[in-house]
Amino acid sequence: MKKIYFILGVALMVAVGGCKKYIDVNYDPNRPIDVKESLMLSPIEMLISQNINASGDANLSVVLQQYLQVMALNQVAPNFGTYQMYNVDMDGDWNNVYVRTLNNLNLLKAKALTNGNSKYSAIAKILTAYTLGYATDAWGDIPYSKAFLGVEVPNPTYDSQQQIYTEIQSLLDDGIADIASDAGLPPGSDDYIYGGDMAKWKALAYTLKARYYMHLTKAPGTTAVAQAQLALTALTNGMQSNSDDAKIAFSGAAGAENPWQQNFLPGTTFVLANTFVDGFAARKDPRLSKMVSPAVQTGLYTGRQIGLDEIGSLESYSIPANFYAGADANNYLVNYTEALFLKAEATLIISGATEAQPIYQDGIRQHMTKVGLGTADINTYLGSRGTLTSANALGLIMEEKSIANFLNPENYTDWRRTGFPVLTKVKNALSEIPRRVLYPNSEITANPQPQQTAKITDRLWWDVDK
């Protein structure tokens, strides 16, 4: 009997050896283990356009447009527009920013460094700075220096917003230096934003430097004059014309639509808010028909009031016109006009309203040209807007900037920094106008950090009430 067990045992061991081979088939035929830089750049840029800039699979950017009273949901209160928010509402955004975009940018950066492809590493750094800026202006303190390490660091502590701002500037400086070193493979059609034109990437990097300097005009330990001076210096290498705009073009064919067109499809029930639409009439702004579509039902330019207790007929409201939200519209991420208005604001701080006037007017002119208006319209409008004075300059600059930056999350930062364009809280508001957003539930449950108790009415580090 023992012998039988022995034989069986031996047979089993032999069999198990063969069996190991039989079951050695776990090789993935569907997903590669490594890819080159050019295959990563395209989807990263698309994530920034469709998801981060336009809230794909998430909420943040359209929430900010509701806080700005540019967009309104054709639903009853309470909703985002009346400042209702749960932590879980930010899960999708944090996933877009950290998992899909920043983690892959981090990989792209490392890969490009290893392979000596400095143009890719430059782009990766500039886009990292852009994305970090978007995130920190929404959430304040955010993870970066301890982030992206998987289970090795399962609970990354958050960097202070000040550290993030330092990091943004150093990423942009490094990116500019990488462009200068001009080594390795050149990006081409995989770069939807600039088609591999590194001069344009450089101009973008400098413009972003100016943007993030200007964000800190009120921040503790800074002075407006010093920040403005830094911005002006950076802008000398910044964008020089509308053709420098960081944007992604869409053909408009099925499966190739502008994301804002998607945001205003009937299923979303998003329309424009009355605050924004009515502003055109108040300014006698000829851009109305270029930027806003009349309501299908009435032919009138009508925005919906946020916070109403009942829903209205969807087609009785306006949505954006084709220039910004047609299926084949460009999605504008960073505009040349922003560079001009940054320059106007910085000049206002350093040299006063009179010096700022021509730059401010150039900003308006460039934007009106871009949306397709002629010189006569432009001159009439510029005339009607009058001259900048020390009393009205900041308001006018920021108001015009917000129109030229239509649908851009940057407007929410500008409103918090400057209080312009002036907003009053909406009907049925659950609180004052938010000054930040909540941390996501996905972080709170998996990585508890002291910052996560923040409420939407709290102010960020740079958002000093002075």
Add this chain to the structure above:
Amino acid sequence: MGKLKLTLFTLAMFCFMQMYGQTSQISGKVTDELGRAIPGVSVKLKGTSMGVSTDSQGMFLIKGPNPSVLILSGIGFRSSEIVYNGQRNIVVVLTEDQQSLNEVVVTALGVKRDKRNLTYSSQEVKGDQITQSKEPNLVNALAGKVSGVQITSSSGTPGSSSRIVIRGANSLYGNNEALMVIDGIPVNNDETGNLNSGPGTNRIADLDPNIIESINVLKGGAATALYGSDGAKGVIIITTKAGSQNKKPTLSFSSSLSMEEPLLPEIQNKYSLGSNGVYFDGVTQKTSTSWGAQMDTLKINGLPAKVYDQSSLFFKTGKTYTNTLGISGGGAFSSYYLSFTNLTQDGTVPSTSFDRNTLFGKFSTQIVKDLNITFSLNYANTKNRRLPEGYALESPVWTIFTAPVSYDLQPSVNADGTQRLYRFSRNNPYWVLDNISNTSIVNRFLPTFTADYKVADWLTITERFGADVFVEQGKYNELLGSVSNPNGRIVNNNTNFRQYNNDFLINANKTFGDFNVEALFGNNMISTYSENSYANGLGITIPGFNNIGSTSTVKFSEGSYLTRKIGFYLQSNIDYKRFLILSLTGRYDGTSVLARDNSFYPYGSAATSFIFSNFFSKGLSNVMNFGKLRFSYSTVGNASIGPYSLLTPYESQTVRNISFPYQGQSGFLLSGTLSDPNLKNERINEFEVGLETGFFRNRLGLELTYFDKKTKNGIIPSVALAPSTGFNSTSVNSASMQNRGFEALLNAKPVVTENFSWDLTFNFSRIRNKVLSIYKDINQVGNGFTFIFVNQPYGVIYGTRYARNAAGKLLTDDNGLPYSADEQGIVGDINPDWMAGIVNNFKYKQFTMSFAFDMKKGGDIQNNVDGYGYFYGTPKVTEDRGSRVVDGINATTGQPNAVAVLGQAYYQRLNSILESVIQDGTYVKLRNLSLGYNLNPRWLKKTSFKNLGLQVTGRNLWIYAPHFTGGDPEVSSFGSSNGAQGIYSFSTPTSRSVDFTLKLTL
């Protein structure tokens, strides 16, 4: 023996007819196997109404012709027929009818065992009970019949999936549904076939219930350990019908027609489209809400408003035709069984259907002495047409349940060809019927081959090979003009699935003195391959031409996987004097999906049965004739993870509406799930104790089982990581979960006489599940529509809840409305407190009647039909829409709320509070009521028919669900997956049906 009986019987009949008129005194005695007299046995002359009973000495005396046939029947004994041809003092020995307790049941790996000796719980359901339920899907046919088993159907669309879970969920994210095994071969029961929102079909629906001889449900680890890791979820052993040797061909035919009416949620029909009591016509004023004018006083163009009962206009009577033709028989060395069934089912939603053609053949033959082979082939051709369900923009049921009663939804298009809509953002449901289709066609082959070689009378070698091969062609068309895809969309989805299974078994059975030893040694190899190609075409360029090649953008993707598993197993059953049985099982499994160092793992079970009734005195045996105690412990490994889950790969990207490759560029990014390269198997440890009893010669049987099982090292393929780690999830081996339960099964035969009999089966189960740990400090993970929390049952509903004060009293805002608390919380538990079912069968002469009730206590349901309906003003409850003061405390003042609000404001507020639509799913259901009549065989004597029967069956004729306002509390709208449970959300309603069946046997 059968042949002999037949011959004798025929001979007797012959004689009976020839010599009718000669009467004799027939006398005799009836005894049991031990020679003891049996009083009260009925003795009848066959073919007449004459009969007597035996006296206290077991003696009888009856007048009858010579020759004649006597039928003897007594309670607790098998009835017997004897031929009288003049013999004196006949002695008839009746054998005890041990029925269920002496049954032979098919256990793991197709091994037949005496149920008496089993050391674990199993419950058998006979094929006729399956077909009697008239459910096209086998899983639904088991509902309410088996203790410890929970079945949840998904939707009333023909062919929709149903979930079957035995003894609660074991795995947080792995498949928790029972393994399906047909004639020893594991088969695929995945849910497939839906290319839009809603459930698909669980693939066991390809099986024709008419070919089932019996189903045995193996519940615990001790019963299923031989199936390896796949059996950890419980096993449904399906045995198909077979022919029998030395039997003339028997032809059977059955035809049935069933008519189905949908079980609808409660919808109001008193108020029109509109808002705040104002009527909107849906043409010049559009809105989605039905908070308009009162219909009975509303005038439109001066005429009283017409009420459109949208559900009754939209749904139609579903019809199911089933025709089955079977032939069976056999010669001296072989037997055959052939069956063809056509099922044609048209759903209650127009354009939905499920058509199934199944051909099954089984052939067994003895090639040489002691070598038997059996070959069978099951072919199924299944075509399912369904529509999107749930709250997809394309779902027609959504727009019917929330449509205003004042608006005629037809025609669905305007003169210019655009959709006619009373509201935006949703398709007209009639437009959907004409323009959206979702079709799945499956061709499936299940061949099995078995060879048994009896080396010696104590040793058998079995080789069994089986395959499961199917191809599924899926196509989804959404034509131009849809609200969600205005440019149109076409999807082609093709799946090739093949699974090969091989078992080689050596089975020895030998008696040594008082010991009987049964030993089994075997090897199993299973290989599964699936390949899928998916093409998504956007932008239809040629209206009316639905070929994906003509769409403007096509995204194509392919995916395939191969998994293999190999196992060695050993089982021994040692039986001492037929009262003490010890059963030991060991298995060593290797699986391709785990890390190479962890790919092999052992497990096993030990179980014992003690049949204590063997020691009973005779007096006690007369009351309690059977008693068995059994204990078992098992530890089973389970690799509940998909293939290729050990490395973190790059994935082709779809970013919102943009799919790569895009504009000539491919796009790949790192997966958001960080894989653990060292994953090992999870483990399920289970302890089971059971008591099986039989009373009054098995007129009453009671089985009680308690089990306690724990999942350890549970695999979570995607436990949440903080996104700041760069990943949103990782795979871990850290979950643990516990299921404890009690099961009871009662069989009784209160009345057994020759003309009238009644038997009933009652089952009860109570399972308590608790998640013990997830991963490190994490105490919450999402799971589809539900959540998993530590220290909560598996599957709780989490979301917005009412703001309440410390005393639990509802808070209201200054407008007098309740509002949601700042923090979300657990608002429901989808697990039932207990479930029970009772099946009754009556027989009176040629008539049969049966009915089955089942009941579920508790189990919360998220009723989204009400949830969204509160916003629209469509649920019945919103008919009461006048002013009210919500019973609550004003949050600002702390005083009782005194502000009155209108129904519209109140319900639209509830719409944002999930807790308001969590309903207790308790129900009692008359699942099945069936009446049958079999023609008296005497009337058929001169025809070639052996049997002719008629049956009428009603399903779901009565449902009592006191807290649930939807149509059927038994459904989960989004299919059979773990995360799709406990939600009722605009799925096609399930049905109440009446079925007529005619059965013929030739």
